[in-house]
Amino acid sequence: MGWQNLLEPLLDFVAPPLCVVCRNPSETLLCPTCEQNLDALRIQKPYCRRCGTPLRGWQCPKCHGRSLQFDRARGAFLYTGPVASVVESLKYQGFRGLSRWMAREMAAVVPRQEEIHGIVPVPLHPARIRERGFSQTRLLARELAALLGIPMIPVLRRVRYTRSQTTLSPQERRRNLRGAFALTVPPDQVQGKTWLLVDDVMTTMTTLNEAARPLRRAGAGRILAVLFAIAP
Ligand SMILES: [Zn+2]
Numbered sequence: 001m002g003w004q005n006l007l008e009p010l011l012d013f014v015a016p017p018l019c020v021v022c023r024n025p026s027e028t029l030l031c032p033t034c035e036q037n038l039d040a041l042r043i044q045k046p047y048c049r050r051c052g053t054p055l056r057g058w059q060c061p062k063c064h065g066r067s068l069q070f071d072r073a074r075g076a077f078l079y080t081g082p083v084a085s086v087v088e089s090l091k092y093q094g095f096r097g098l099s100r101w102m103a104r105e106m107a108a109v110v111p112r113q114e115e116i117h118g119i120v121p122v123p124l125h126p127a128r129i130r131e132r133g134f135s136q137t138r139l140l141a142r143e144l145a146a147l148l149g150i151p152m153i154p155v156l157r158r159v160r161y162t163r164s165q166t167t168l169s170p171q172e173r174r175r176n177l178r179g180a181f182a183l184t185v186p187p188d189q190v191q192g193k194t195w196l197l198v199d200d201v202m203t204t205m206t207t208l209n210e211a212a213r214p215l216r217r218a219g220a221g222r223i224l225a226v227l228f229a230i231a232p
């Protein structure tokens with residue numbers, strides 16, 4: 001843990017306010033210009049009804065031909081440019097105000113056809129949380145729970161430390177994450193209920209799919225997911 005983690009609660013108060021994206025002085029976490037740029041990156045129709053990825057043709061580039069462990073996912077933004085800066089600011093600086101803003105955007109796209117029993121953060125490995133000082137998925141899930149009036153119920157935990165995913169091929173990612181998640185509660189507490197998984201970003205969908213697997217195996221009713229951003 002670096003000095004930044006130790007000082008972070010202080011920095012929230014004493015640092016001159018800068019926009020988290022362009023780093024120019026700004027009264028708000030996102031300056032008006034960056035907020036406007038972000039607006040253009042909102043995911044709009046047409047998007048895949050199952051995984052929320054924007055569509056260019058008829059078939060979803062991401063989930064076509066794959067067996068999905070979750071029923072429906074939706075994301076607020078495309079993961080690119082200033083959206084990626086927002087995600088990184090949350091991950092590496094943990095701005096509280098930012099997670100609230102992100103959760104509001106996520107709340108607006110939550111698939112809500114049925115009553116959701118609990119909000120489940122996609123868990124990070126404890127080693128990753130120690131290194132970072134917090135879990136950004138938990139921060140987002142907590143804010144989202146407050147906004148939607150649905151309890152956060154962390155029924156998943158990470159059971160294996162997985163290598164960083166970024167350098168792996170999709171196939172390697174799948175192998176790397178197989179069995180990486182497990183339930184924290186007996187299966188009968190999951191069975192038949194609708195759950196909402198929360199993660200910051202969906203890139204290849206492997207993490208989300210593997211996180212949903214123990215829920216599916218335990219007989220969860222419906223498994224929904226909401227992401228702040230989805231990779232195009
Ligand atoms: Zn800005």
Ligand SMILES: [Zn+2]
Nearest residue numbers: 048051060063
């Ligand atoms: Zn899809």
